[in-house]
Structures are given as C-alpha cells and as structure tokens.
Amino acid sequence: MVRWQPGARERLQAAALERFAAQGFDGTTVAEIAATAGLTERTFFRHFADKREVLFSGQDEFERLFVTGIAGSAETDPMAIVAAALEAATGFFPDERRAWSRARQGVIDADPGLQERELLKLSGLAVTMTRGLRERGVDPTAAALAAESGVAVFRVAFATWIAEGEERSLAEVQRAVLAELRSLVR
Amino acid sequence: MVRWQPGARERLQAAALERFAAQGFDGTTVAEIAATAGLTERTFFRHFADKREVLFSGQDEFERLFVTGIAGSAETDPMAIVAAALEAATGFFPDERRAWSRARQGVIDADPGLQERELLKLSGLAVTMTRGLRERGVDPTAAALAAESGVAVFRVAFATWIAEGEERSLAEVQRAVLAELRSLVR
DNA sequence: GCGCTCATGTCAGGTACTGACATCACTGTA
DNA sequence: TACAGTGATGTCAGTACCTGACATGAGCGC
Numbered sequence: 001m002v003r004w005q006p007g008a009r010e011r012l013q014a015a016a017l018e019r020f021a022a023q024g025f026d027g028t029t030v031a032e033i034a035a036t037a038g039l040t041e042r043t044f045f046r047h048f049a050d051k052r053e054v055l056f057s058g059q060d061e062f063e064r065l066f067v068t069g070i071a072g073s074a075e076t077d078p079m080a081i082v083a084a085a086l087e088a089a090t091g092f093f094p095d096e097r098r099a100w101s102r103a104r105q106g107v108i109d110a111d112p113g114l115q116e117r118e119l120l121k122l123s124g125l126a127v128t129m130t131r132g133l134r135e136r137g138v139d140p141t142a143a144a145l146a147a148e149s150g151v152a153v154f155r156v157a158f159a160t161w162i163a164e165g166e167e168r169s170l171a172e173v174q175r176a177v178l179a180e181l182r183s184l185v186r
Numbered sequence: 187m188v189r190w191q192p193g194a195r196e197r198l199q200a201a202a203l204e205r206f207a208a209q210g211f212d213g214t215t216v217a218e219i220a221a222t223a224g225l226t227e228r229t230f231f232r233h234f235a236d237k238r239e240v241l242f243s244g245q246d247e248f249e250r251l252f253v254t255g256i257a258g259s260a261e262t263d264p265m266a267i268v269a270a271a272l273e274a275a276t277g278f279f280p281d282e283r284r285a286w287s288r289a290r291q292g293v294i295d296a297d298p299g300l301q302e303r304e305l306l307k308l309s310g311l312a313v314t315m316t317r318g319l320r321e322r323g324v325d326p327t328a329a330a331l332a333a334e335s336g337v338a339v340f341r342v343a344f345a346t347w348i349a350e351g352e353e354r355s356l357a358e359v360q361r362a363v364l365a366e367l368r369s370l371v372r
Numbered sequence: 373g374c375g376c377t378c379a380t381g382t383c384a385g386g387t388a389c390t391g392a393c394a395t396c397a398c399t400g401t402a
Numbered sequence: 403t404a405c406a407g408t409g410a411t412g413t414c415a416g417t418a419c420c421t422g423a424c425a426t427g428a429g430c431g432c
Contacts, residue, residue: 003428004379029418043380045420115309116302123305141366148338152331180327189397190410215387229411231389 009047009057011037016054021103025052025111052117055104059121063128065089070132078138082150083178085129089154090171093161102162126151153177195233195243197223202240207289211238211297238303241290245307249314251275256318264324268336269364271315275340276357279347288348312337339363 005011015036019028030051031041048054069088073081093101108114126147133143157174160166166173191197201222205214216237217227234240255274259267279287294300312333319329343360346352352359 003426008379030420031418040381041419042382042421046379049420051419112306116306119305119309120298120302123301144342145338145367148334152334156330181331189395194410216389217387226412227388228390228413232410235389237388 005038008037008039008043012039012044012047013054013057017104017107020055020107025107025114052114055108055114056117056121062089062092063125065092066125066129067132070129070136078133078142078146079149079182081133081136081138082129082146085132086150086154086157086174086178087171090169090174093158093170095169098162101158105159105162122151122155149181153181191224194223194225194229198225198230198233199240199243203290203293206241206293211293211300238300241294241300242303242307248275248278249311251278252311252315253318256315256322264319264328264332265335265368267319267322267324268315268332271318272336272340272343272360272364273357276355276360279344279356281355284348287344291345291348308337308341335367339367 012033016028016033019033019036030044033054034041034044044054048057065088066085069085070081072088073084075081075084108118126144129147129150130140130143133146134140138146153174157170157177160177161168161170161173168176198219202214202219205219205222216230219240220227220230230240234243251274252271255271256267258274259270261267261270294304312330315333315336316326316329319332320326324332339360343356343363346363347354347356347359354362
C-alpha cells in the first residue's frame with residue numbers, strides 16, 4: 001500500500017491553474033488548492049515559496065535554455081547572440097503547450113499580484129542574459145541593452161503566439177518580431 | 187484642542203522608510219510603523235492599499251510629468267518626444283532629493299517584494315507613455331518600443347544619479363545615457 | 373528484522389489585510 | 403447658540419497567508 005500518490009507538485013500546479021481560472025486568484029485559498037490535489041496547505045508551502053509561485057515554478061529550465069543558447073552561439077555581434085538564444089528558448093513552448101500557456105496567461109493578466117511576479121521573473125531573465133553576454137566579452141552597457149531588447153522581443157512574440165487565431169509557431173512569430181525591431185531601429 | 191495631528195500620510199511614509207532602513211522591510215510590522223507615526227494599524231491601511239505601497243505613493247505625480255511632457259512636446263519623431271518627456275520628468279528629482287532617493291532605493295534593492303512593486307510601477311509608466319505617444323499619432327509598435335526605451339534610459343540614469351560619488355544632476359546624467367543609447371543603436 | 377530517510381500531516385502562532393461600527397472635533401446653518 | 407452632519411480615526415473581530423516544531427509511517431539499505 002502506497003502512502004502517498006506521486007507527483008504532488010504537479011497535482012498542486014494543475015489544481016491551482018484550474019481553480020484560478022474558475023474563481024480567480026483572490027477567490028481561491030491555498031487550502032482549497034491543496035484539498036483539490038488531495039494534500040494539505042502545509043504541503044503546498046513546502047513545494048512553493050508562496051501562493052503565486054505555483055504558477056511560475058519551472059522558469060529555471062526556461063532560463064537555462066537562454067543561457068546555453070548564449071554560450072553556444074558562434075556569433076560575436078550582441079544582438080546576433082541574443083537572436084540565437086531566443087531561437088533556443090522556443091523549445092520550451094512547443095505548439096502543444098499553446099492552449100495551456102493561454103489559460104495560464106489569462107489568469108496572470110487578471111491579477112496585479114501575478115503580474116508583479118511575472119515582471120520580476122522577466123527582470124531576472126534580463127539580468128541572467130546580461131551576465132551571459134558579458135562573459136562572452138560584450139561591453140556592459142551593450143550587454144544590458146541587448147538583453148533588455150531580447151526580453152522585449154520575447155514578450156511581444158509570446159503575446160502574439162497565444163493570441164486568438166494565431167497559428168504560427170513561437171519560433172516563426174519571434175523571428176518576425178525581431179525583424180520588425182531591426183527595421184524600426186534602423 | 188485638536189483631535190488629530192495633520193499630515194498623517196506623510197508621517198506614516200517617513201516612519202516606514204526610517205524603520206525599513208533600520209530593520210529591513212520584513213523585520214518591520216505595520217503596527218510598528220503606525221505606532222511610530224502615532225497612529226494605528228487600521229489607519230495605515232486606510233492611507234495605503236498594502237504595506238509595500240507606502241514606499242511608492244506619489245508615483246502618480248511623477249507619471250503626470252511624463253504625460254504632460256509628451257503632450258507638450260513640439261517634436262514629431264517618437265524618440266524625440268520621449269526625450270522631451272524624460273527631460274520634463276527630471277523635475278521630480280531635484281538634487282535635494284538625492285539622499286532621500288538613495289535611502290529609499292537601498293530599501294527596495296534589499297527586498298524582492300519591493301522590487302516586484304517597483305517593476306509593476308515602471309511597467310505602468312511604459313504603458314502610459316505608449317498611450318500618450320499613440321495619441322500623438324505614433325505607430326503602435328513604434329510607440330511601445332520608444333516608451334520601453336525611455337523607461338530603460340530613466341532606470342539607468344536614475345541608478346547612476348544615486349550612485350556613490352555622482353554629482354551631476356539627473357537631467358545631465360539622463361542626457362548622457364540617452365546619447366549613449368543613440369550611439370549604440372546607430 | 374531494524375533503524376534511517378523523507379514526504380507528509382498536525383498544531384500553534386504571527387502578520388497582513390478587511391468589514392462593521394463607534395467616537396468626536398470641526399463646520400455650516402437655523 | 404444649539405444642533406445635525408461630516409470625516410478622519412479608533413476598536414474589535416475575523417480571514418487568509420505563511421512558518422516553526424514536532425509527529426507519523428511506508429520504503430529502503432544493511
């Protein structure tokens with residue numbers, strides 16, 4: 001007889017997204033999420049630092065794609081390196097995840113507290129990319145600027161990708177947005 | 187005999203900054219801030235939506251400077267309009283406020299929760315600027331890009347302005363940062 | 373078999389935040 | 403001058419988030 005069902009963390013994340021989508025973030029208690037997953041509130045806080053984090057855990061792997069993308073690029077021009085990293089990061093969002101991403105973003109867009117957390121994560125991504133670029137020998141200011149631009153491109157591309165009716169892959173959308181940025185800056 | 191001392195809001199803000207600087211954000215309770223200001227916890231929450239907001243109230247006026255700066259500019263080029271708005275906004279940070287700004291930023295930099303709130307405010311500023319530019323007839327994508335760049339310039343300039351040993355005014359620093367951005371993009 | 377590990381449960385408590393109602397100096401008006 | 407209304411504050415009770423300390427018991431190595 002097994003004492004605990006496996007996958008507690010994943011069950012909590014699924015239960016949270018489902019409840020948030022149905023009743024809103026504020027209208028859902030942590031105890032309720034835990035109960036839906038067959039666990040207790042205390043266990044929830046052992047897996048996630050706070051109530052909001054349940055929607056953002058997994059970001060680490062996403063950031064790692066950017067880091068390895070920067071480190072593995074053969075380019076020397078900062079924006080070209082960033083473009084390679086953006087390309088590598090699209091692997092985190094295959095088309096099968098589009099519906100899930102859309103639902104998750106809908107929940108985030110409905111709550112300022114969740115938007116705060118998202119901004120903090122993206123800010124952390126920019127910091128990480130800046131560091132990676134500087135380790136490649138890029139000038140500090142140029143590195144920060146290129147990293148911020150890269151994050152901006154990702155944001156716009158991601159929003160487009162999950163928009164109703166959009167059918168292109170994230171990689172395709174991202175290439176188009178990057179091209180648009182280049183023509184605007186020129 | 188007066189029933190209440192005037193300036194409750196300002197007293198709460200001053201007490202909060204002083205306590206946060208001395209014991210950290212987490213190490214300070216709202217009840218403690220209120221008591222320092224000669225008030226109760228309940229009154230604190232009548233003036234500020236939450237504990238973090240006590241450090242960010244006043245942002246509205248700052249944003250208004252950007253808006254009027256955009257609306258009042260005679261330029262037509264998006265980045266030139268943004269430059270004018272940046273210039274107008276420096277009025278919010280005269281040299282007399284440098285020490286206070288430095289103390290406040292030190293508190294924010296020490297707490298992730300406060301950084302989240304700061305990012306949300308800056309994101310709101312970018313949204314406001316984007317709207318202002320679009321009302322001036324600027325293309326949507328160009329407006330968003332120019333607004334984001336403007337916020338980025340402000341962030342870098344502000345960080346430089348409050349750095350130890352810096353003596354130039356915020357307006358001077360900001361002009362230098364903007365020039366650097368222009369040369370990088372070119 | 374036997375003890376160790378470790379994910380989970382239980383319990384008590386602190387702090388952030390909110391709604392409902394009370395207080396009372398001040399202000400305008402008859 | 404009396405008196406009703408206003409509005410900032412206080413009091414109190416309650417909910418939800420989050421944490422520390424300790425208990426439980428199936429699985430695993432020896």
